[in-house]
Amino acid sequence: MPKYRNRSFHNLLVPQQRAGSSLLIHDQFTDTNGVHLHDHAVSPVNVPSATWTDVESVATIQSNRAYCSAATVQTCYLDTGIADALIEASVSTVAAAHYYSGILFRCTDSTHNWRARINYNSLSFDIVEVNGSLTVRASAYVGYSGGVEYPISVTFSGQNISATFSGTTTITYNSATMNQTVTKHGVYFRLVGCTVDEFKVSRL
Numbered sequence: 001m002p003k004y005r006n007r008s009f010h011n012l013l014v015p016q017q018r019a020g021s022s023l024l025i026h027d028q029f030t031d032t033n034g035v036h037l038h039d040h041a042v043s044p045v046n047v048p049s050a051t052w053t054d055v056e057s058v059a060t061i062q063s064n065r066a067y068c069s070a071a072t073v074q075t076c077y078l079d080t081g082i083a084d085a086l087i088e089a090s091v092s093t094v095a096a097a098h099y100y101s102g103i104l105f106r107c108t109d110s111t112h113n114w115r116a117r118i119n120y121n122s123l124s125f126d127i128v129e130v131n132g133s134l135t136v137r138a139s140a141y142v143g144y145s146g147g148v149e150y151p152i153s154v155t156f157s158g159q160n161i162s163a164t165f166s167g168t169t170t171i172t173y174n175s176a177t178m179n180q181t182v183t184k185h186g187v188y189f190r191l192v193g194c195t196v197d198e199f200k201v202s203r204l
Helices: none
Strands: 022-027 042-046 061-063 065-068 075-081 085-092 099-109 112-119 124-131 133-140 148-157 160-165 169-173 183-190 195-203
Touching: 061 085, 085 099, 085 112, 085 183, 099 148, 099 195, 112 148, 112 160, 112 183, 124 160, 124 169, 133 160, 133 169, 148 195, 183 195
Parallel strands: none
Antiparallel strands: 022 042, 022 195, 061 065, 065 195, 075 183, 085 148, 085 195, 099 112, 099 183, 112 124, 124 133, 148 160, 160 169
Protein backbone atom coordinates (compact mmCIF):
# COMPACT_ATOMS: atom_id res chain seq x y z
CA MET A 1 0.00 0.00 0.00
CA PRO A 2 1.45 3.44 -0.89
CA LYS A 3 2.56 5.32 2.15
CA TYR A 4 0.54 8.44 1.31
CA ARG A 5 -2.75 6.77 0.50
CA ASN A 6 -5.80 8.35 2.18
CA ARG A 7 -3.96 11.59 2.91
CA SER A 8 -4.76 15.11 1.68
CA PHE A 9 -2.11 17.01 -0.29
CA HIS A 10 -1.49 20.54 -1.47
CA ASN A 11 1.36 20.87 -3.92
CA LEU A 12 3.06 18.00 -2.08
CA LEU A 13 6.46 17.42 -3.56
CA VAL A 14 8.70 14.65 -2.30
CA PRO A 15 11.71 16.61 -1.04
CA GLN A 16 14.61 16.08 -3.39
CA GLN A 17 18.28 16.00 -2.54
CA ARG A 18 19.92 19.16 -3.87
CA ALA A 19 22.48 18.65 -6.63
CA GLY A 20 25.98 18.38 -5.21
CA SER A 21 24.84 17.67 -1.67
CA SER A 22 25.50 14.53 0.34
CA LEU A 23 22.54 12.82 1.99
CA LEU A 24 23.40 11.83 5.57
CA ILE A 25 20.00 11.04 7.06
CA HIS A 26 16.64 10.07 5.60
CA ASP A 27 13.94 8.92 8.02
CA GLN A 28 10.54 7.81 6.72
CA PHE A 29 9.40 6.94 10.27
CA THR A 30 8.31 3.47 9.22
CA ASP A 31 7.46 1.68 12.45
CA THR A 32 4.68 0.29 14.63
CA ASN A 33 2.04 2.76 15.79
CA GLY A 34 2.75 3.95 19.33
CA VAL A 35 6.51 3.36 19.29
CA HIS A 36 8.26 6.26 21.00
CA LEU A 37 10.44 8.28 18.68
CA HIS A 38 13.49 7.72 20.89
CA ASP A 39 13.02 3.95 20.37
CA HIS A 40 12.66 4.26 16.59
CA ALA A 41 15.61 3.45 14.32
CA VAL A 42 16.34 5.94 11.55
CA SER A 43 15.71 4.38 8.11
CA PRO A 44 16.42 4.07 5.20
CA VAL A 45 19.57 6.27 5.41
CA ASN A 46 21.62 6.88 8.56
CA VAL A 47 25.25 7.57 7.65
CA PRO A 48 26.28 8.95 11.09
CA SER A 49 24.42 6.15 12.98
CA ALA A 50 22.44 8.85 14.78
CA THR A 51 19.67 8.12 17.28
CA TRP A 52 16.65 10.20 18.17
CA THR A 53 16.56 12.17 21.41
CA ASP A 54 13.05 13.17 22.45
CA VAL A 55 13.47 15.85 25.12
CA GLU A 56 9.92 15.53 26.43
CA SER A 57 9.78 11.71 25.87
CA VAL A 58 6.26 11.77 24.42
CA ALA A 59 6.65 11.90 20.60
CA THR A 60 5.55 8.68 18.91
CA ILE A 61 5.14 7.04 15.51
CA GLN A 62 1.64 7.03 13.99
CA SER A 63 0.81 5.98 10.43
CA ASN A 64 4.53 6.00 9.61
CA ARG A 65 5.01 9.61 10.66
CA ALA A 66 6.55 11.34 13.65
CA TYR A 67 3.51 12.34 15.69
CA CYS A 68 2.88 14.88 18.43
CA SER A 69 1.10 12.80 21.04
CA ALA A 70 0.75 15.22 23.96
CA ALA A 71 -0.49 18.76 24.57
CA THR A 72 3.03 20.17 24.82
CA VAL A 73 5.86 21.43 22.65
CA GLN A 74 7.93 18.42 21.58
CA THR A 75 11.58 18.84 20.57
CA CYS A 76 13.29 15.83 19.01
CA TYR A 77 16.77 15.80 17.51
CA LEU A 78 19.67 13.74 16.16
CA ASP A 79 23.37 14.53 16.35
CA THR A 80 24.24 14.71 12.66
CA GLY A 81 27.87 15.76 13.08
CA ILE A 82 27.44 18.89 10.90
CA ALA A 83 26.49 22.44 11.85
CA ASP A 84 25.72 23.65 8.31
CA ALA A 85 23.14 21.63 6.39
CA LEU A 86 20.12 21.33 4.15
CA ILE A 87 17.14 19.78 5.97
CA GLU A 88 13.89 18.76 4.29
CA ALA A 89 10.62 17.36 5.63
CA SER A 90 6.88 17.12 5.02
CA VAL A 91 4.83 18.65 7.84
CA SER A 92 1.22 19.11 8.92
CA THR A 93 -0.76 20.69 11.75
CA VAL A 94 -4.29 20.39 13.05
CA ALA A 95 -6.61 23.22 11.93
CA ALA A 96 -6.68 25.06 15.27
CA ALA A 97 -4.93 27.91 17.05
CA HIS A 98 -1.53 27.36 18.71
CA TYR A 99 -0.65 24.35 16.53
CA TYR A 100 2.85 24.34 15.01
CA SER A 101 4.98 21.81 13.16
CA GLY A 102 8.38 21.99 11.53
CA ILE A 103 12.12 21.46 11.38
CA LEU A 104 14.34 21.92 14.43
CA PHE A 105 17.99 22.81 13.88
CA ARG A 106 21.09 23.83 15.81
CA CYS A 107 19.41 22.59 18.96
CA THR A 108 21.13 22.62 22.35
CA ASP A 109 17.93 21.94 24.31
CA SER A 110 14.24 22.86 24.31
CA THR A 111 14.99 26.51 25.10
CA HIS A 112 17.98 27.06 22.80
CA ASN A 113 17.36 26.16 19.16
CA TRP A 114 16.21 27.33 15.74
CA ARG A 115 12.97 26.33 14.00
CA ALA A 116 11.44 26.54 10.54
CA ARG A 117 7.75 25.98 11.14
CA ILE A 118 4.22 26.25 9.84
CA ASN A 119 2.05 28.24 12.24
CA TYR A 120 -1.71 27.81 12.23
CA ASN A 121 -2.24 30.93 14.38
CA SER A 122 -1.35 33.17 11.44
CA LEU A 123 -1.31 30.59 8.61
CA SER A 124 2.32 31.53 8.18
CA PHE A 125 5.73 29.99 7.59
CA ASP A 126 8.32 31.21 10.10
CA ILE A 127 12.00 31.16 11.00
CA VAL A 128 12.15 31.20 14.80
CA GLU A 129 15.03 31.68 17.22
CA VAL A 130 14.57 30.25 20.72
CA ASN A 131 17.23 31.68 23.03
CA GLY A 132 15.53 31.45 26.41
CA SER A 133 12.57 33.27 24.86
CA LEU A 134 11.07 32.87 21.39
CA THR A 135 11.62 35.43 18.61
CA VAL A 136 10.21 35.18 15.09
CA ARG A 137 13.08 36.27 12.81
CA ALA A 138 11.29 35.95 9.46
CA SER A 139 7.72 35.14 8.45
CA ALA A 140 5.46 34.95 5.38
CA TYR A 141 1.75 34.31 5.04
CA VAL A 142 1.18 31.05 3.14
CA GLY A 143 -2.49 30.33 3.89
CA TYR A 144 -2.04 26.60 4.39
CA SER A 145 -4.77 24.13 5.38
CA GLY A 146 -4.86 22.07 8.56
CA GLY A 147 -4.53 18.31 8.15
CA VAL A 148 -2.59 18.64 4.88
CA GLU A 149 1.09 17.74 4.47
CA TYR A 150 3.40 20.36 2.98
CA PRO A 151 7.07 20.05 2.00
CA ILE A 152 9.41 22.51 3.72
CA SER A 153 13.16 22.91 3.70
CA VAL A 154 15.78 24.97 5.48
CA THR A 155 19.40 25.64 4.51
CA PHE A 156 21.74 27.14 7.09
CA SER A 157 25.41 28.06 6.80
CA GLY A 158 27.19 30.30 9.27
CA GLN A 159 24.86 33.20 10.09
CA ASN A 160 22.66 32.68 7.03
CA ILE A 161 19.32 30.83 7.05
CA SER A 162 17.01 30.31 4.07
CA ALA A 163 13.74 28.40 4.47
CA THR A 164 11.24 27.42 1.76
CA PHE A 165 7.57 26.41 2.00
CA SER A 166 6.05 24.09 -0.63
CA GLY A 167 8.72 25.02 -3.17
CA THR A 168 7.23 28.49 -3.67
CA THR A 169 7.73 30.80 -0.67
CA THR A 170 11.23 31.52 0.68
CA ILE A 171 12.13 33.50 3.79
CA THR A 172 15.63 34.39 5.02
CA TYR A 173 17.49 35.56 8.09
CA ASN A 174 21.16 36.52 7.90
CA SER A 175 22.17 37.28 11.49
CA ALA A 176 21.88 33.84 13.07
CA THR A 177 24.74 34.01 15.56
CA MET A 178 23.30 31.65 18.21
CA ASN A 179 24.45 28.02 18.21
CA GLN A 180 26.38 28.31 14.93
CA THR A 181 28.51 25.24 15.69
CA VAL A 182 25.75 23.00 17.11
CA THR A 183 25.23 19.78 15.12
CA LYS A 184 21.91 18.56 16.57
CA HIS A 185 18.92 18.88 14.24
CA GLY A 186 15.49 17.30 14.10
CA VAL A 187 11.74 17.90 14.29
CA TYR A 188 9.47 20.09 16.35
CA PHE A 189 5.73 20.24 16.89
CA ARG A 190 3.15 21.50 19.37
CA LEU A 191 -0.15 19.87 20.41
CA VAL A 192 -1.70 16.52 19.55
CA GLY A 193 -2.08 15.57 15.90
CA CYS A 194 0.76 17.50 14.27
CA THR A 195 3.09 15.37 12.13
CA VAL A 196 6.47 15.31 10.39
CA ASP A 197 7.51 12.87 7.66
CA GLU A 198 10.24 12.32 5.05
CA PHE A 199 12.95 13.92 7.22
CA LYS A 200 16.26 14.43 5.35
CA VAL A 201 19.59 15.96 6.32
CA SER A 202 22.19 16.67 3.63
CA ARG A 203 25.69 18.09 3.79
CA LEU A 204 26.06 21.35 1.86
